[in-house]
Amino acid sequence: xxxxxxxxxxxxxxxxxxxxxxxxxxxxxxxxxxxxxxxxxxxxxxxxxxxxxxxxxxxxxxxxxxxxxxxxxxxxxxxxxxxxxxxxxxxxxxxxxxxxxxxxxxxxxxxxxxxxxxxxxxxxxxxxxxxxxxxxxxxxxxxxxxxxxxxxxxxxxxxxxxxxxxxxxxxxxxxxxxxxxxxxxxxxxxxxxxxxxxx
Amino acid sequence: xxxxxxxxxxxxxxxxxxxxxxxxxxxxxxxxxxxxxxxxxxxxxxxxxxxxxxxxxxxxxxxxxxxxxxxxxxxxxxxxxxxxxxxxxxxxxxxxxxxxxxxxxxxxxxxxxxxxxxxxxxxxxxxxxxxxxxxxxxxxxxxxxxxxxxxxxxxxxxxxxxxxxxxxxxxxxx
Numbered sequence: 001x002x003x004x005x006x007x008x009x010x011x012x013x014x015x016x017x018x019x020x021x022x023x024x025x026x027x028x029x030x031x032x033x034x035x036x037x038x039x040x041x042x043x044x045x046x047x048x049x050x051x052x053x054x055x056x057x058x059x060x061x062x063x064x065x066x067x068x069x070x071x072x073x074x075x076x077x078x079x080x081x082x083x084x085x086x087x088x089x090x091x092x093x094x095x096x097x098x099x100x101x102x103x104x105x106x107x108x109x110x111x112x113x114x115x116x117x118x119x120x121x122x123x124x125x126x127x128x129x130x131x132x133x134x135x136x137x138x139x140x141x142x143x144x145x146x147x148x149x150x151x152x153x154x155x156x157x158x159x160x161x162x163x164x165x166x167x168x169x170x171x172x173x174x175x176x177x178x179x180x181x182x183x184x185x186x187x188x189x190x191x192x193x194x195x196x197x198x199x
Numbered sequence: 200x201x202x203x204x205x206x207x208x209x210x211x212x213x214x215x216x217x218x219x220x221x222x223x224x225x226x227x228x229x230x231x232x233x234x235x236x237x238x239x240x241x242x243x244x245x246x247x248x249x250x251x252x253x254x255x256x257x258x259x260x261x262x263x264x265x266x267x268x269x270x271x272x273x274x275x276x277x278x279x280x281x282x283x284x285x286x287x288x289x290x291x292x293x294x295x296x297x298x299x300x301x302x303x304x305x306x307x308x309x310x311x312x313x314x315x316x317x318x319x320x321x322x323x324x325x326x327x328x329x330x331x332x333x334x335x336x337x338x339x340x341x342x343x344x345x346x347x348x349x350x351x352x353x354x355x356x357x358x359x360x361x362x363x364x365x366x367x368x369x370x371x372x373x
Contacts, residue, residue, distance in 0.1 A: 015334070020369045021362055024315040025334060030229045037228075037241055038220055041248045045213060 119180055126187035133194030145190045152186065155179040205264050209255045216255075220248050223265065227272050233331045234276045236320050243279060247272040273332065273346060280324040318368040326361040329354050334362075 015022040134142050159176035166172060204222075207215035227247050232240040251268055258267050319327050328347065332338040333354070340351040340358070347354070 015362075019366070021334075021366050024318075024365075024369055028233075028315050028335075030225060031232065032225060033228050033241055033244065035241070037224065037245050037248075038217060040245045041220060041252075042213065042217070044245070044249045045216070045252050 119184075122184060123187065126184070126191050129191040130187065130194060133191065137190075137194050141193070145186065148186055149183065152179055152183045156183065205255075205258070208252070209258065216252055219251075219264075223268055224248070226265070227268065230269065230272055230331075230336065231276055233316070233319065233335060234273075234328055235279065237316070239279070243272075243276055246279070247275045250275050269336070270346075273336075277328065277346065280328070315365070315369065318365050321368060322361055322364060326357045326364070329357040330361040330365070333358050 015025075017023075130145070137145075156176060156179045159172055159179060163169065163172050163176060204215040204218045208219050224244065228240055228244045231243040231247070235243055247268075251271055254271065258264065319330065322330065325347070329343055332343050332346070333340065338346075340354040343349075343354040344351040
C-alpha cells in the first residue's frame, strides 16, 4: 500500500479542491466504535488458538508409549553399561554426538553433528560395524540392542512427522535431537562392546 | 506502540496483542465502516483482529505492521463481500449499475439529508471498495486490481463511475 493520501491521487484524475466530493471527503471524520470490541476479539482468540496448542499435546496412550520407550532405552543402555567397561578400541572410530556441525576429526574421534547427512553417515558407519561384529555379541544382547534401536527409530520418525506440521516447535526439535543423540550413543556403546568381544 | 508488542503477540502473548489492538483499532474500524457501512463495522473489526492473531506468524516485517494489518483488513472485508454474493463476476456488472442506482436514489431520497457515508452506502460493493481504497486509503489502481482480481482499467472505470454517482448524490444536498 502506498502512503495514505487525503484525497486525489497521481494515477487517476485528481479531485479538485472545489469538487463537492473532495470537500465531503475532507469533512469525513473518523469515529470510534460505540463499544469496546476487545472482549469479543479476546473471546474468539481462545477458541481459535486452541487447535495450535493441541498440535504439541499428546494423548494418554502416546504418553504411555513415550514413557515405555524411555524406560526401554534407559534400561538397554544401563544393561549395556553393566555388561562391562568399554574397552579402548584402536581400529574403530568413536563417534561423539555434538549439537554443532563441525565435521572435524580430532584425535581419532569422529565428530558427528546432527545435520541429516552427517547423522545418517555416522549411523550407517556404526550400524555396519555392529553388523560386522554382532557375532561376537551374546544373541540376547543383540536382541536388546535391536529392540532399543527400533524404539528410538520410532521416536525419531514420530518427531519428524510432527515437525512436518510444526517445524518451529522447540520441544519437538529438542525431542528429535535427543532421540538422535540416544541412537548414536546406543550404537557407539554397542559397537564398543562388540569390538571388546561382548564382555 | 512498542514494536515488541507485535513480537510478543507473535509468540502468543494475548496481553501484548491487546495493546496492538488498542493501537490500531481506530483505523481498522473506520476502514470497515467506510467500506462496509456502520452496521457491519464492529463485527468486521473483530474479524480482522482475530484473523491478525491467526496470521501473525506470517508477518515478516518487510512492511510496517500497520501496512500489513491494513492490507489484511481489506482482504477480510472483501472476503465478506464475496461471501454475501459480491463475487468477481458481479464486480464487473456493478460498474454498469452505479449510475442507475444513483438515479433511483435521487428520486427516492429527495428530501433526505445525505452525507458521504450515506452516499457511499448507495454504491455497489465493488464501486464502494474502489472508491474507498483509492480516494480515501491511497491505494493505486494496480494494487486494487490485484486485491480484487480485476484489471487496473476496471478499477479506474469503477472509480470514475463511483465519483460521478457520489457527486450526483451530494449535489442535491448542497
